[in-house]
Amino acid sequence: MQKIVILLLIIICSQTILSAQQKDTYIKAGLLYDSEQNVLLKNKVIHVKSNKIVSIGTYSTIPNGAEIIDLTAYTVLPGLIDAHTHVLFSQDASEDFSEHSIHSLTMESDAVRTLRGAKRAKSYLDVGITSVKDLGNSGLFLDVALRDAINEGTIEGPRIFASGPIMAATGGQIYGVSPKHQNLIDLEYRIINGVEDAKIAVREHVNQNVNVIKICADNIPNNTHLSIDEMKSIVQTADSYGLSVVAHSITNQSAWNAIQAGVDGIEHGFKLADSTLTLMAEKKVFLVPTENSRAYMEIYGKLAGYDNDDLDWIDSYLVRMRNRLTRAIQKGVAIVAGSDNYTDIGSTRGASSRDMFRAYFEAGMKPLDILQSATYTSALSLNKENEIGVIKSDAKADIIAVKGNITTDFVDTIEQVVFVMKDGKVYLSNLN
Ligand SMILES: [Zn+2]
Incomplete structure (x- = not known):
């Protein structure tokens, strides 16, 4: 009974x-x-x-x-999607990227770094960004750890699509490190040494359960860059595991090389020539323009130490970005919204990240087109267009x-x- x-x-x-x-x-x-x-x-x-x-x-x-x-x-x-974040990285406007990276790698424990990342992650939800593509500068797979902690309900945050360490040529983006300390770079980047090593690197990332592969097609201002054959090897191996590959690219040449290698998306693409944009449209390679608004750049400029009457460069920056974005749209390149905001400008990370909406609007994009770039088109770039970015x-x-x-x-x-x-x-x- x-x-x-x-x-x-x-x-x-x-x-x-x-x-x-x-x-x-x-x-x-x-x-x-x-x-x-x-x-x-x-x-x-x-x-x-x-x-x-x-x-x-x-x-x-x-x-x-x-x-x-x-x-x-x-x-x-x-729910909005930010397709270019660095949840586990933050620096001040006045800091040098390289020096700050080495300082963090040697003095910020993984535990503290991840806890700080957890706080930033929550701030995306507060502003309606329910998914982010987190693209490296996250130690050895701390982005994957954060993603899993969110998915299991341990902490609150957006859906994270994690890349793990960025695959890059010698030195990664951390320039100026002496030969005897190059091993520090391996804590932040997966340095690729040849076509065979590229395959192994992708397998290592698959083994750690990443969602996407991020490469640095160039490492400016570090002068090394991946070869087309190395990038091809990464793309082909990633493809065999169903993973897409996105490429950080500052120079036009590196973007051209990455597109020849078959990448799915170009991040930044600040210097894209018309011929490269035409090729992107033909091959359906999307662009994540990581620009900022005038208001953001003025705050950034002051924090970086510029005087008020020494901010003329902001005008030329905005004109250049507007010109590139307009040409990309005219050529028919798919635009995916991404902030790349990792500088502490005094607001939460989420609030800072949505500056991309203001920036695209100032650059001439129509409101609904901006919304689409942060929802449906972004979901398409993740092959998740039936799951997120749509109602x-x-x-x-x-x-x-x-x-x-x-x-x-x-x-x-x-x-x-x-x-x-x-x-x-x-x-x-x-x-x-
Ligand atoms: Zn970035």
Whole structure:
């Protein structure tokens, strides 16, 4: 008898847990951004169950007595994606990258580094960025550790697509280290020595369960760079494991080489020539333009020690970036939004990262095109276009809401995030 009572209790308890997990929620959206079609739809309902979106309908489809989240006063978007982050790296504007890197590698323990990264990770959720592609400068797979801790629920943060250490030629991006200390570089980069070594490097990364491979096509201002054959070897091996490869590229030549080697995306691409952009469009290689707005650059300039009347270079920087972005769009290159913000400018990392929206807007991109580059197009670049960056049946329930007019007042509206749901769980609900 006692056994039967216990058995009944177990059944009742497990049913209660089941119903809590599989609870139906209906989100009423005044405006809903359809990221695939790049249009805004009026008065839609998103039916969410557990961590997934069941369907999209109209208000009349809501059953009586259903649990409703009322976002009729807001614009509802898929959770945003930042396709270029360094969650485990931070430096001051006045610091030299190389000296700071060596200082961190020798004086910041992995434990402290990861805890600091955990705090930064949470700040992305606060501003509606529910996924990030984290592209190196993260020690020996600390990005993978952070991703796993988030996925298992130990800490809160965005979905992380982790690259592990960047694959690069001799010295990596850390220039000026004497020969006897080159072993320090191996704590931050996977240095590639030839075509066979490139294959081994990819296998090591697969073994550590990375989501994407990041290479440095050039190491400017360190003068070494990977050969086309080494990059080809990385791309082919990565492809055999279903992993995409993205290439950091500052010079036009390195981007050209990386595209010849078959990479999926170019990061930065500050100096891309028209011919290279044409090739990118032909081969469907996406571009992650990691620019910043005027406001950000002015704060950065002052923190870096420039006088107020010594900031003219910001104008030419903005003109150059606008020109490159416009040419890329005209040629038909897919634009994927990425911040690359790792400098401490006095706000949280998440708040700093969304400066990319302001920057793209200032450079002439249309509001909905910017949204698409941070949702659907970004998900496409991850081969996750049915899971994230979209609000449709069977996608993950990564849903946010913003206050304001997204088309006529884009910059302020995208920064007024009032609701954040990731994987069906509500992290922010600041509704009035
Ligand atoms: Zn970067």
